[in-house]
Amino acid sequence: MNSAIFKFEKPKNETVLSYAPNSPERKELTAELERMAAQQIEIPLIIGGKEVRTGNIGKVVMPHDHNHVLATYHMAGEKEVKMAIEAAVEARAKWEKLPWVERASIALRIAELISKKYRAVMNAATMLGQSKNAYQAEIDSACETIDFLRFNAYYMSQIYSDQPMSITDTINRVEYRPLEGFVFAVTPFNFTAIASNLCMSPAIMGNAVVWKPATTSILSNYYLMKIYKEAGLPDGVINFIPGKGSVIGKEIFSHKEFAGVHFTGSTWTFNAFWTEMAKNLPTYRSYPKVVGETGGKDFVMVHPSADPQQVAVALVRGAFEYQGQKCSAASRAYLPKSMWATVKESVGKMLADIKVGDVRSFTNFVNAVIDEAAFTSITQYIEKARNTKDAEIVFGGTYDKSKGYFINPTVIQAHDPHFVTMEEEIFGPVLTIYVYEDEKFEETLDLVDSTSPYALTGSIFSNDRYATEVAFERLKYAAGNFYINDKPTGAVVGQQPFGGARASGTNDKAGSYLNLIRWTNPRSIKENLNPPADYKYPFLSE
Template identity: 60%
Template sequence: MHFGDFYYPLPANEPVLSYAPGTKEKAALKAAIKELKATKLDVPMYIGNAEVRTENKVSMHPPHERKFVLGHYSEGDATHVRKAIAAALKAKDKWANLSWENRANIFLKAADLLATKYRFQMVAATMLGQSKNAYQAEIDSACELIDFLRFNVHYLSEIYRQQPLSVAGVQNRVEYRPLEGFVLAVTPFNFTAIGGNLPTSAAMCGNVVVWKPAHTQIYSAQLFMRILQEAGLPDGVINMVHVDGPVLGEVVFAHPEFAGVHFTGSTGVFNYMWKTIGQNMSAYKSYPRIVGETGGKDFVLIHKSADADVAVAALARGAFEYQGQKCSAASRAYIPSNLAIEIKKKLVAEVKTMTVGTVENFTNFVNAVIDEKSFDKIEGYIKGARKRDSKSKILVGGKCDKTEGFFIEPTVIETTDPYYVTMCEEIFGPVLTVYVYDENKFDDILKIVDNTSAYALTGAIIAQDRYAVETATNKLRNSAGNFYINDKPTGAVVGQQPFGGARASGTNDKAGSILNLYRWLSARTVKEVLTPVRDYRYPFLQEK
């Protein structure tokens, strides 16, 4: 029996470990990396109560060490997608009817397991599988994922407390139901935390989920799946499949019980999903929820009043942390003419200090890009700039080598054309393009920043002049869903900066906030009249 309402207060953000020399965490992380490399994994799909393996084995390799085999995963096909949907729907009623406190405590336990027992294993898996350095893996696969789980429990608890007004003789209430059907979660390679959040945020609300992680993130995704199981997640609530996107879409988007998609990935794929769902509307029981965070062409706008050192630090970190493979990474920068010489000189000097190499050498700031397809695409942009036409030149970096791993030096391109190709197109790699503008034409450059890209994810203004800050904040209101003042445009923290953008960057449903969770709930209003009327007649009908 249920005889109480259980509320979960606002948690604190998970502390970030430093991995500084001599710390216990540094030794523990190195030991975890060694242990993982000594074990070859055979990763199954998780469908219902079964670990499903196939004859089609795909090898997993660290991007920075191409020849090393971490293990293999079983690749599935359409039959496995159908089985995952069936398993989810079989689990649906029992999961949806589970009391809130028992649902919530599964995810809180998973957060605690991540924070303690599995922390270094998860960080190590992210380092090896996705080529993240220790700090980037820590803030992602440990801290952010822990925060997603804990804060979402709190936010959902807040939603459940929101109830309508009741008046004399009438009792009103709202029930927050899960969606009718199953939810599809499609997650990217670049953040283990996103891989964990997209399926669990929907599941936390009582939904059942089919989860397709990016193939290049399966190595860390499987560990999180096992953590959820250890935390007590019932079979079938989240089902993880390894299939190609078109195979997945053909089955899922034709299913009458499809209730929504939680997506992070490319704008092109998301647009195709939206189109397909629209064409299939007559097949569905209800209107599916479509939630997505897609690409970015994120900017740093530097005002003539800026502190040059602040600007350089924002560019260096914003553009080159995790090889620029963040949807929020600084990709285009606008430098005022009065600071151009100083900023370019200092930025070039800083980039030259960045070492590139394997994650196992903790002194490397930059590691490998995710795979050969990405490497070739990024190298193509650099080769284009290296032609040294009248519009572009490489200020620093530009070396690309995929002999041992997919290594690309952090690269800064300068262009004389604010609409040059690398100022407009998403590159998703360690490439920053800078454009020098007339320091006295700030209003003009604001218009260029606003209309250069179809994306509107993140952006930053670096300035000491408060009038300039306010002007940029207002004029660029629709240019970025996350806007930063005197900081890099990356590093949103759960509970502090709800994350998401608009325009071609997605639906702006703000992962890691209460806003996102509303999308996975369906409200039902219940009115009970305590003293029912017994006559249809109203007083106005009487003349006397």
């Protein structure tokens, strides 16, 4: 078997199930939600395949019912972080020698387990622990997680088969080694798929990982670890250590075997990581690979030729799906004055119809924001808009945390294009709209490009191809993922590789070979089939 030259074919994206009333998947998911909500589990650290309990306990609660405890979890201290590093370094020695097809096979088995056996479990854990509705959980914790795993096996085939040319007396090849040391994965709360991919993409390339999950997504992340184990991932390849970032980071970034960080989170945190790494450069065996996807202030730019109803739907979906807690969520929009009244009316009708509440009621389009800190931060922005002459609240602006962290979808009209909610990342169900004079379309494009330090996602709505092309060029560096006549969210693995630049990260494009190749340390190998026997070259002859 090991002598075979194997290639994984390009997979198809996992089918998104509908969860329509009376469908089998809805019945299964409803039963799993009831089962999971009725129990309280204990979540240990997992280091070298062993469960570790520290006694330093945190709680996992439902954001939409914050008095309901789903789990307690143990937090890592200095000792456990060191143990995780040692386990990763030890596991890497054997893991990297495993044939790449075997590593890929484990990833594909994980995908199959999530697709069939554990689909309802992963979706229920994401719904309850991260307050996602059934559809948002399905496209995340089921479909995107599966797609990352399957497409990564395919991209692995592409990378390893990319070899240099050889000539008659020379054989040339490239060996794609893993990094020399361990990889630190720091994952966010908002996507279970990102949590999985930040760990599994380095691992599939032969690296061992120390994983710090977000404290607000520990439930679904713990189930991922259990599935990894069942699929045959060797002990120590991924080490699961919830805990405080300051405690974990101190040990990680000062260790000589630190080889790279795979991160999704705030720009501020990523900058702090980079600064700490710079201080410790003399400590490391190699320059670490730094891959990060950070903040965004994602835009929708609208040309007067656009269809108002299409624009309105894109704004509502793009801004308010998963409560705006997507890195790619529409957060600022620029509408021509001639269209504003029509779009405003349409958006208002949709928002009047949208229900807000518990994820277990499938009719709720909007659920809770992730925790009290997020609730406080988001509502402070709403109050700034309420108490200024530079902006006004058009829709929403109400909120209540008595039972869950609920914020109603809020639309702000900014009279000043540099009002704070047009410029700063909010990460919640708040959309700010600036209305521009129709004849100032190109001038407004420059405003879009210069207003935000971020460059993650953005879109242009236009039925004028010349105007579209102007926007395409003027906004060339304003977004790593750019959409034409679509909302700026919903990137699909294998279709729209995801990532942005400027203050939005290193743009290493999760969901393509570009990300995977960052977790390799290539070695070029030349074999001379006819070595020379004399030092002299022909030109030396008289």
